[in-house]
Amino acid sequence: MAADADDRVLQLRAAVKAELANVDFVLGYAKGFDPLHATPVTVRTEADADRLIFDATCVQNLATSLYGLNGKRIGLVVKGCDSRSLIQLMQEKLLERSQLVIFGLPCDGVLDLAKIRVKADIAAIHGAEISGDEVRLLLPEGTKTLPRRDVLADKCLRCRYPNPLVADHLIGQERTPQGAEDTYADLDGFEKLSPQERFDFWKRQMSRCIRCYACRNACPLCVCKHVCLADSRDPHWLSAEATLQEKWLFQVMHALHLAGRCTECGECQRSCPMGIPILLLKRKMNRELKEVFNYEAGVDPEAVPPLHTFLMEEDKIKDRGQLW
Amino acid sequence: MQDMGRDYRIIGFLCNWCSYGGADAAGVARFSQPTDLRIIRVPCSGRVDPMFVAKALLSGADGVLVSGCHPRDCHYSEGNFYARRRLEMLRRFLPIIGVDEGRFEYIWVSASEGSRWRDMVTRFTEKIHELGPMPRMTEPARTMCALEGMLGQSLAQPDMGGTEGDLSQARIQTVLSGEPKLPDWSRPAQGQVEPRADAMLSASDIARLGDENGANGKEGGHGR
Numbered sequence: 001m002a003a004d005a006d007d008r009v010l011q012l013r014a015a016v017k018a019e020l021a022n023v024d025f026v027l028g029y030a031k032g033f034d035p036l037h038a039t040p041v042t043v044r045t046e047a048d049a050d051r052l053i054f055d056a057t058c059v060q061n062l063a064t065s066l067y068g069l070n071g072k073r074i075g076l077v078v079k080g081c082d083s084r085s086l087i088q089l090m091q092e093k094l095l096e097r098s099q100l101v102i103f104g105l106p107c108d109g110v111l112d113l114a115k116i117r118v119k120a121d122i123a124a125i126h127g128a129e130i131s132g133d134e135v136r137l138l139l140p141e142g143t144k145t146l147p148r149r150d151v152l153a154d155k156c157l158r159c160r161y162p163n164p165l166v167a168d169h170l171i172g173q174e175r176t177p178q179g180a181e182d183t184y185a186d187l188d189g190f191e192k193l194s195p196q197e198r199f200d201f202w203k204r205q206m207s208r209c210i211r212c213y214a215c216r217n218a219c220p221l222c223v224c225k226h227v228c229l230a231d232s233r234d235p236h237w238l239s240a241e242a243t244l245q246e247k248w249l250f251q252v253m254h255a256l257h258l259a260g261r262c263t264e265c266g267e268c269q270r271s272c273p274m275g276i277p278i279l280l281l282k283r284k285m286n287r288e289l290k291e292v293f294n295y296e297a298g299v300d301p302e303a304v305p306p307l308h309t310f311l312m313e314e315d316k317i318k319d320r321g322q323l324w
Numbered sequence: 325m326q327d328m329g330r331d332y333r334i335i336g337f338l339c340n341w342c343s344y345g346g347a348d349a350a351g352v353a354r355f356s357q358p359t360d361l362r363i364i365r366v367p368c369s370g371r372v373d374p375m376f377v378a379k380a381l382l383s384g385a386d387g388v389l390v391s392g393c394h395p396r397d398c399h400y401s402e403g404n405f406y407a408r409r410r411l412e413m414l415r416r417f418l419p420i421i422g423v424d425e426g427r428f429e430y431i432w433v434s435a436s437e438g439s440r441w442r443d444m445v446t447r448f449t450e451k452i453h454e455l456g457p458m459p460r461m462t463e464p465a466r467t468m469c470a471l472e473g474m475l476g477q478s479l480a481q482p483d484m485g486g487t488e489g490d491l492s493q494a495r496i497q498t499v500l501s502g503e504p505k506l507p508d509w510s511r512p513a514q515g516q517v518e519p520r521a522d523a524m525l526s527a528s529d530i531a532r533l534g535d536e537n538g539a540n541g542k543e544g545g546h547g548r
Contacts, residue, residue: 195422198419200459201422202422202461244461245383245460245461248421252382255417259410280420281417284417285413285417292412306409317408319432320431
């Protein structure tokens with residue numbers, strides 16, 4: 001681990017300890033059950049604070065945990081992408097800025113375990129070191145070195161907000177963003193397929209879905225929770241049948257309900273136990289929002305969401321009434 | 325226009341104040357119109373949740389048409405302005421889920437525009453007939469039976485699976501070990517695509533295996 005990173009964790013622990021008196025608790029990351037997993041922890045005491053870490057294994061978006069904690073004063077450790085979820089929640093008035101103490105950490109990217117899994121047996125890994133552009137995995141048969149870019153999450157490879165956009169304590173050096181503009185190369189590739197091929201692709205993907213709703217539960221912006229339309233009997237949008245159609249309609253609903261809200265934190269796809277690339281749906285919606293309304297969710301807490309307003313004459317929408 | 329002898333299912337969401345009146349005017353004027361459209365009257369085009377459209381399309385509609393008052397003409401002043409933004413986003417979103425963009429359209433028709441309504445409906449219906457039936461997100465019923473057939477004769481449905489000839493032990497091993505693997509779709513396809521470790525055996529892969537064994541598991545279109 002680089003010296004800067006170590007310093008940063010010490011700074012984080014010190015900052016958290018200093019704030020402990022002002023908050024009910026702090027949510028952060030601690031070392032998980034193996035070297036590739038970090039686990040979210042609730043910090044209430046100084047001893048807890050000494051467990052805090054921050055590195056490339058801190059993949060979770062802790063903003064997801066804020067539901068139901070209204071009325072509490074909470075400290076939260078966030079990466080750049082997580083801070084966008086916070087901003088979006090604040091914009092929707094689901095979160096008060098005054099109830100949060102935000103520990104912002106500029107981030108160099110987090111690991112994608114699905115990518116490591118194809119290169120090595122992650123159950124056998126007993127150590128991992130990340131330095132510079134390399135990730136060294138300590139395996140029983142010896143050390144395996146992988147280029148860092150190959151095992152970073154996709155969202156990190158196109159990250160434009162490595163630095164938290166909102167923070168009370170900014171800890172560590174600010175990073176320079178990797179990509180200037182999202183190229184949507186994955187979407188472009190996918191859209192080269194014919195509609196029928198795309199349909200068949202999703203059909204194949206959704207046949208793996210086990211309807212566990214991990215995608216919904218991991219989404220920081222799925223704020224309906226116990227009144228989610230997927231569970232509701234009245235209106236009865238989805239039945240409990242485990243058919244492809246129901247599973248697929250849920251994914252479409254998730255994407256539609258996130259229109260103008262999704263910050264592409266990628267938690268839905270990461271948490272999917274079946275590896276279904278559902279973030280693609282949200283990315284498509286975001287690309288169109290950017291094109292039509294030049295809008296990006298979770299960047300400006302004061303911005304008006306494009307679907308909550310209108311212009312008498314839309315710039316980019318052709319008048320469909322005159323179409324034919 | 326092909327396939328005109330057959331009725332397709334087209335759902336129309338019409339606002340109470342303009343388009344429903346327009347459709348009524350077309351009927352009063354005794355214009356002849358295609359019979360594929362089923363009309364649902366809504367208070368305002370602003371009432372149309374994009375989920376209405378998505379649910380209709382995924383539940384068997386071949387096309388969905390939303391029609392409201394012309395912009396600036398809304399009975400509730402601004403309902404159709406919100407609708408325009410929402411429906412435009414939906415229209416642009418649909419291609420990614422494999423629904424042809426032509427299957428959904430939103431238009432503006434006022435209560436006096438009976439002939440315009442007739443033209444719109446006729447053209448939209450023609451377009452849907454050109455596109456053909458909407459593909460269905462349904463598993464072939466025999467998929468699971470085919471799997472059972474591979475692993476042993478299905479007791480529940482002895483006439484399905486099991487009759488497709490013997491699957492070799494090697495074949496069963498291939499199926500159980502997760503082959504054939506799915507490519508990593510999150511990356512643009514270029515040359516050799518690395519298999520994704522978490523890609524698992526999908527039902528349609530199993531179905532395909534069944535098909536290779538001489539069963540006609542062809543599906544597509546509506547079972548009508």
